[in-house]
Amino acid sequence: MITSDRMAAVDENAEAVGVPRKQLMESSGNAVARAVREVADPDAEVAVVAGRGNNGGDAFVAVRFLDGYDATVHLLGRPESISTDIARENWDALQEAEYDTETVTDSRSLDLGDPDVVVDAMLGTGVTGALREPEATAAEAVNALDASVVAVDVPSGVNADTGEAAGVTVDADRVVTFHDEKPGLASLDCEVTVADIGIPPAAERFVGPGDLRSVRRGVRGGDSRVYVVGGGPYTGAPALAAQAALRAGADLSFVAAPGRVARQIQGYAEDLIVQDYEGDHLTPDQVDDLVQTAHDYDDVVVLGPGLGTHDETLAAARQFLETFEGTAVVDADALSVVPGIDTDATLVCTPNRRELAKMGGPDVDGPLRDARDDIESFAADVGHVVVAKAAEDVVTDGERTRIVRAGTPAMTVGGTGDTLAGTIAGLLGTQDPYDAACAGPYANGRAAELLDDERGDGLLASDLLDALPRALWGEDA
Numbered sequence: 001m002i003t004s005d006r007m008a009a010v011d012e013n014a015e016a017v018g019v020p021r022k023q024l025m026e027s028s029g030n031a032v033a034r035a036v037r038e039v040a041d042p043d044a045e046v047a048v049v050a051g052r053g054n055n056g057g058d059a060f061v062a063v064r065f066l067d068g069y070d071a072t073v074h075l076l077g078r079p080e081s082i083s084t085d086i087a088r089e090n091w092d093a094l095q096e097a098e099y100d101t102e103t104v105t106d107s108r109s110l111d112l113g114d115p116d117v118v119v120d121a122m123l124g125t126g127v128t129g130a131l132r133e134p135e136a137t138a139a140e141a142v143n144a145l146d147a148s149v150v151a152v153d154v155p156s157g158v159n160a161d162t163g164e165a166a167g168v169t170v171d172a173d174r175v176v177t178f179h180d181e182k183p184g185l186a187s188l189d190c191e192v193t194v195a196d197i198g199i200p201p202a203a204e205r206f207v208g209p210g211d212l213r214s215v216r217r218g219v220r221g222g223d224s225r226v227y228v229v230g231g232g233p234y235t236g237a238p239a240l241a242a243q244a245a246l247r248a249g250a251d252l253s254f255v256a257a258p259g260r261v262a263r264q265i266q267g268y269a270e271d272l273i274v275q276d277y278e279g280d281h282l283t284p285d286q287v288d289d290l291v292q293t294a295h296d297y298d299d300v301v302v303l304g305p306g307l308g309t310h311d312e313t314l315a316a317a318r319q320f321l322e323t324f325e326g327t328a329v330v331d332a333d334a335l336s337v338v339p340g341i342d343t344d345a346t347l348v349c350t351p352n353r354r355e356l357a358k359m360g361g362p363d364v365d366g367p368l369r370d371a372r373d374d375i376e377s378f379a380a381d382v383g384h385v386v387v388a389k390a391a392e393d394v395v396t397d398g399e400r401t402r403i404v405r406a407g408t409p410a411m412t413v414g415g416t417g418d419t420l421a422g423t424i425a426g427l428l429g430t431q432d433p434y435d436a437a438c439a440g441p442y443a444n445g446r447a448a449e450l451l452d453d454e455r456g457d458g459l460l461a462s463d464l465l466d467a468l469p470r471a472l473w474g475e476d477a
Ligand SMILES: NC(=O)C1=CN([C@@H]2O[C@H](COP(=O)(O)OP(=O)(O)OC[C@H]3O[C@@H](n4cnc5c(N)ncnc54)[C@H](O)[C@@H]3O)[C@@H](O)[C@H]2O)C(O)CC1
Pocket: 007, 008, 010, 011, 024, 025, 028, 051, 052, 053, 054, 055, 056, 057, 058, 083, 084, 122, 123, 124, 125, 126, 127, 128, 129, 130, 131, 132, 133, 135, 152, 153, 154, 178, 197
């Protein structure tokens, strides 16, 4: 099963691995034509009722694969209002090659004749709300005919995710849907076939630009806060994580750090709010206050950067995770306390190979992707999202697993793990944990790629901060 959002992401990722959408549309159209051939012999009269989006585009392609049939395309709306380039190119091809087409700008002028087959290509996954005109009248006209109705992707008017409809819908006998089943089709009383349209498995296996779609659309509430609990022996790490969170969309980024280093951390960046506590490292005495603050403000926590490995600090990290009930990214030294803890928190853990092994996960020598099943089982065991970091990252929630291959060799420089933890935390303001865990390393890696020409092997983690917004929201994301 695949939702419309996921389908759109996979479609964009397919383009990134070399299979452009127009090619997918060619396959979709071909599959629709095949379904028509199964319900009617050549010579049959076929009425194609097409909308102005890619659903219509699929049907324009189908017509080219229906040699011998008496097919007429009824375009609902003006050709100028066809909303995508690929649908328009396929419409233009029908004109150039002199197929039978007509445009319907007023529903009263719709005349479908008495066809044997109707191809319903008015609306697919792009539908919002009840069918408007001329689509609503056209749906009623189709339903009144005594014809076999083949719907493209989904019967027009039906929400492919929910099966719900806000008004009239096309009564289809058959649906040809693409790539995978859609949740909303299961409850319909019609035959559903799933057509392979040539989307490479890599479009799903690797995180790609399509996985940033929901980040770009993420509705920001204006009050997303990240709370970095870090610092002590190190000061740069919490500052990098907290700044990356801002670059990834957080509204406010706080650092809770020992008094001895708090001013220094503040000195790195005026954008951060630094709260100090007594001492030179985190101890269990501080934990209740820190958890209270995180709960009061519904903060996304980053636990770990620069904390060090003092016994008291690790005890404090454990206590933090056992009392905290929100969402946290756990990185660096704090990772070692995760296995075996009893926590109500939702965690995204970001170990490198060494930390993964130390956590009791697989000890991997070669590419992490070769161990993806083991890493997935490990995530299922600990019950948290795991981002295992290497040249290629493995991201898993214990059920789903994706690979991130964005990035450059220069990213082995210190601090990129801190920017990653902060990036994920920033994204958690609008994204689910698994989605943020996939998008974070992809964006961090893309940021490095965007800087590769200027920085090469001289890349710094702090350089990534600058490029992160471009990697997340820019045109070359
Ligand atoms: N990988 C894929 O997902 C592929 C999908 N293909 C096909 O593309 C459609 C989805 O295309 P899209 O352009 O996004 O949307 P639609 O064609 O469904 O509709 C957009 C169109 O409709 C207008 N509109 C929206 N709501 C209404 C309404 N209630 N009444 C009237 N008009 C409405 C909107 O303004 C737009 O103009 C998918 O279903 C597949 O068929 C592929 O070609 C292959 C890959």
